Amino acid sequence: MIQICLIFQVHQPFRLRNFHFFEIGGRYPYFDEEKNAKIIRQVAENSYLPTNRLLQDLIKSYGTKIKIGLAISGCALDQMEAYFPEVLESFQQLVATGNVELLGQTYSGSLSSVKDASLFADEVSDHKKRLFTLFRKRPKTFFNTGLVYSDKIGKLIADQGFKAAVIEGATPIFEGRNLNRIYESTTAPPLKLLLRNTSLSDDIAFRFARHDWSEWPLTSEKYIGWLKQLSPDDQTVTLAMDYATFGEHHKKETGIFDFLQYLLENLVQENNFKLCPPQSALKTGKKEEKLQVPNAISWSGIQKNLSAWENNELQIEAIERVYALKNDLKLINDKELSRNWEYLKSADHFLYMDEKNGGNPYENAYDAFLKYMNVLSDLELKVKNKVKAKSATVEKKHRKKHGRRQKIEST
Amino acid sequence: MKILMFGWEYPPNITGGLATACHGLVQGLRKAGHDITFVIPKAEEEISTDRFRLISASNVVLPDRPDSNTTALLNRHLPHVGQRDFLKKETYQFSGAYGPNLLEEVHWLAVVAAKLAKDLEFDVIHAHDWLTYLAGMVAKEISGKPLVVHIHATEFDRSARINPQVYEIERQGMLTANKVMAVSNLTRTTIINKYKIAPGKVVTTYNGVLQKNSEPDVYPKTLEHKIVTFLGRITYQKGPEYFVDAAEKVLKKNKNVRFVMAGSGDLMQEMIQKVAVKRMSHRFHFTGYLKNREVDQMLSISDVFVMPSVSEPFGIAPLEAIRSDVPVIISRQSGVAEVLPNALLVDYWDTDQLAEAINGLLNYTSLSKTVKEFGSRTLEHLTWDHTAAKVAATYASVA
Numbered sequence: 126m127i128q129i130c131l132i133f134q135v136h137q138p139f140r141l142r143n144f145h146f147f148e149i150g151g152r153y154p155y156f157d158e159e160k161n162a163k164i165i166r167q168v169a170e171n172s173y174l175p176t177n178r179l180l181q182d183l184i185k186s187y188g189t190k191i192k193i194g195l196a197i198s199g200c201a202l203d204q205m206e207a208y209f210p211e212v213l214e215s216f217q218q219l220v221a222t223g224n225v226e227l228l229g230q231t232y233s234g235s236l237s238s239v240k241d242a243s244l245f246a247d248e249v250s251d252h253k254k255r256l257f258t259l260f261r262k263r264p265k266t267f268f269n270t271g272l273v274y275s276d277k278i279g280k281l282i283a284d285q286g287f288k289a290a291v292i293e294g295a296t297p298i299f300e301g302r303n304l305n306r307i308y309e310s311t312t313a314p315p316l317k318l319l320l321r322n323t324s325l326s327d328d329i330a331f332r333f334a335r336h337d338w339s340e341w342p343l344t345s346e347k348y349i350g351w352l353k354q355l356s357p358d359d360q361t362v363t364l365a366m367d368y369a370t371f372g373e374h375h376k377k378e379t380g381i382f383d384f385l386q387y388l389l390e391n392l393v394q395e396n397n398f399k400l401c402p403p404q405s406a407l408k409t410g411k412k413e414e415k416l417q418v419p420n421a422i423s424w425s426g427i428q429k430n431l432s433a434w435e436n437n438e439l440q441i442e443a444i445e446r447v448y449a450l451k452n453d454l455k456l457i458n459d460k461e462l463s464r465n466w467e468y469l470k471s472a473d474h475f476l477y478m479d480e481k482n483g484g485n486p487y488e489n490a491y492d493a494f495l496k497y498m499n500v501l502s503d504l505e506l507k508v509k510n511k512v513k514a515k516s517a518t519v520e521k522k523h524r525k526k527h528g529r530r531q532k533i534e535s536t
Numbered sequence: 537m538k539i540l541m542f543g544w545e546y547p548p549n550i551t552g553g554l555a556t557a558c559h560g561l562v563q564g565l566r567k568a569g570h571d572i573t574f575v576i577p578k579a580e581e582e583i584s585t586d587r588f589r590l591i592s593a594s595n596v597v598l599p600d601r602p603d604s605n606t607t608a609l610l611n612r613h614l615p616h617v618g619q620r621d622f623l624k625k626e627t628y629q630f631s632g633a634y635g636p637n638l639l640e641e642v643h644w645l646a647v648v649a650a651k652l653a654k655d656l657e658f659d660v661i662h663a664h665d666w667l668t669y670l671a672g673m674v675a676k677e678i679s680g681k682p683l684v685v686h687i688h689a690t691e692f693d694r695s696a697r698i699n700p701q702v703y704e705i706e707r708q709g710m711l712t713a714n715k716v717m718a719v720s721n722l723t724r725t726t727i728i729n730k731y732k733i734a735p736g737k738v739v740t741t742y743n744g745v746l747q748k749n750s751e752p753d754v755y756p757k758t759l760e761h762k763i764v765t766f767l768g769r770i771t772y773q774k775g776p777e778y779f780v781d782a783a784e785k786v787l788k789k790n791k792n793v794r795f796v797m798a799g800s801g802d803l804m805q806e807m808i809q810k811v812a813v814k815r816m817s818h819r820f821h822f823t824g825y826l827k828n829r830e831v832d833q834m835l836s837i838s839d840v841f842v843m844p845s846v847s848e849p850f851g852i853a854p855l856e857a858i859r860s861d862v863p864v865i866i867s868r869q870s871g872v873a874e875v876l877p878n879a880l881l882v883d884y885w886d887t888d889q890l891a892e893a894i895n896g897l898l899n900y901t902s903l904s905k906t907v908k909e910f911g912s913r914t915l916e917h918l919t920w921d922h923t924a925a926k927v928a929a930t931y932a933s934v935a
Contacts (some may be wrong), residue, residue: 145892145894146789146891146892146895147785147788147789147888147891149789158934267718436905437902437906438901438902438905438906439900439902439906441902442900442901442902442903443902479923480878491880491896491903491906491907494896494900494902494903495892495893495896495903498896498899498900499892502899
């Protein structure tokens with residue numbers, strides 16, 4: 126029996142407005158409401174809603190045999206709530222079937238796991254709260270931004286109460302390992318590790334509609350045929366991809382929905398396979414092999430490390446400056462500023478600052494950097510002013526108190 | 537190969553990028569083993585070294601009696617250089633400048649070319665820009681050798697109002713030439729569309745830049761403010777007004793910066809006026825025309841270099857700035873953008889974007905570092921040796 130662990134990521138960053146540097150210090154919004162609303166609506170209509178419907182229908186027919194994992198970011202939830210509540214309801218209904226495991230992550234899809242441990246804890250907990258409010262669920266499996274992971278990060282994740290994490294499989298450090306097994310971290314308490322089967326995931330996520338791919342067209346029969354060739358040594362196949370694969374990245378016309386439907390239908394009818402969300406996949410009853418990961422890995426790029434976000438000086442400066450605001454923001458405790466800051470930490474912003482990363486909505490990396498820095502400079506200015514105002518009031522209070530005492534003393 | 541080259545200026549006589557380009561190309565060709573005779577209207581000093589001769593046309597002794605074939609030819613090409621004028625003088629004294637009698641000098645250079653074409657031995661004629669096309673055409677007809685014309689700029693780049701006489705000389709030169717070399721695809725397109733030259737005849741040939749000196753002169757920075765520099769002729773083509781407008785926008789946000797407009801040109805007075813009206817004179821400086829060493833000095837104290845050209849066939853200046861380790865912003869409307877894929881590009885009219893880019897380079901060290909690094913990496917490949925190889929291939933295709 127081979128467990129198939131299907132995990133879909135739902136994430137949308139808050140896209141920035143074309144914020145000009147003349148606007149720094151004024152009262153201008155950071156995010157492009159119109160664009161964000163439009164994108165959420167478009168992706169929801171093309172992908173989220175029909176895929177949710179498809180899964181709902183399958184659950185109606187096959188009951189508990191259909192089980193999946195969903196990793197929905199805080200940014201995605203906020204945007205759904207603000208711009209298209211129907212799609213949020215649709216996710217709530219899907220989760221309410223009990224056949225969906227929700228995964229934990231940082232609220233905005235940030236890089237805090239590598240930048241700041243205490244911040245990481247805050248963000249993960251904010252996300253947990255959001256999931257609980259909206260879905261009444263507590264996540265036990267972690268899905269970090271870009272599947273970034275190292276032993277050190279494993280410790281942070283375990284400290285937040287998670288039992289397992291999804292990590293990238295096809296990284297150089299795992300060469301020669303069987304990706305289709307569950308492993309354990311070297312940290313204490315230990316964390317179970319699910320390794321994403323990179324090639325089987327990317328066959329669907331990236332290659333499905335590519336006519337120049339030798340396996341095109343990919344049918345569910347062919348795909349199940351591959352799964353059947355797995356060896357008895359294989360235990361758990363983790364397939365993780367963006368939820369927008371269905372209907373947005375691959376449009377309806379490519380046949381992606383039929384593929385998903387037939388794949389799931391055929392899998393539940395086969396005796397050798399079982400669809401398991403991460404937590405039930407962990408119950409193997411065996412002692413797992415330990416995995417050591419000294420340097421951070423991720424699912425990005427060819428190198429599968431942090432280079433997608435930290436490849437050049439622009440990215441490094443932007444990241445440094447946004448994280449440097451932490452203490453001041455804590456001090457002033459301003460809800461709106463903190464929320465804007467949260468959204469600015471989404472790792473997507475830094476991806477756009479390097480030419481080698483595709484899918485850049487900006488003209489080029491410089492443009493992405495300049496626009497981001499304009500917004501960040503404005504935030505820095507507002508934070509600085511608040512800090513100043515705060516210390517002024519503290520001083521005033523202090524003086525008042527002090528002054529009164531002097532009066533008392535003098536009498 | 538032996539090349540007879542016609543140009544209008546050559547170092548140390550420099551008014552723009554043309555002399556620099558000619559000089560770089562000559563060095564590259566010499567290194568590749570070619571032999572160049574370079575003719576300009578007026579050289580202070582003639583040069584004759586290994587595989588290079590610089591001839592001053594003002595010193596060329598013209599024939600004292602009518603010569604059957606040249607006379608006929610000159611009559612046809614240069615009807616208004618009268619037979620009598622021609623015989624009257626032994627030499628023609630060129631100013632070599634771009635003065636009011638420019639057209640007359642252009643014709644007289646062709647007269648000199650006729651004489652040289654008969655006396656000298658060469659395989660190819662190479663003419664730089666319209667000023668020397670008549671000379672090139674005459675030399676071709678007399679010697680029967682192939683002619684390549686090199687377009688560093690067209691009339692459309694020089695002014696908003698096209699001089700029909702200049703345009704016609706350019707067009708005739710291109711039609712007569714065996715091959716036309718354009719300094720960028722931008723210019724190549726102009727040549728094909730505006731002069732109706734067969735695309736197959738027009739070859740894009742990018743300029744190079746001399747590589748960095750191993751030990752460049754370092755000049756102390758005496759100002760605490762950062763310096764943003766415009767360096768070039770202050771003419772319509774170079775977009776100086778956009779630089780002034782962008783400066784105003786930057787200064788609204790950041791007072792610790794100075795703008796320098798280095799160079800001279802017909803719009804200089806207007807720009808000074810404009811800066812005064814905007815009340816920015818305390819932060820905006822004009823240097824007038826800068827000589828070689830002063831250019832180096834200017835670049836060495838600059839923090840940002842801007843070339844907001846409205847129309848720039850190539851533009852060597854930003855490459856020189858990169859060589860001095862200054863981050864550059866260039867307009868998308870300049871040919872040099874084609875060879876600087878990682879430069880900060882802006883549309884010249886978009887002064888908001890330009891101001892933002894300037895501000896970004898001034899404020900974010902990562903940005904200025906990245907732009908500089910990409911720039912110098914690109915520069916390594918932009919050598920005059922590469923250009924010379926391309927030019928030599930063009931010679932080979934016509935000889």
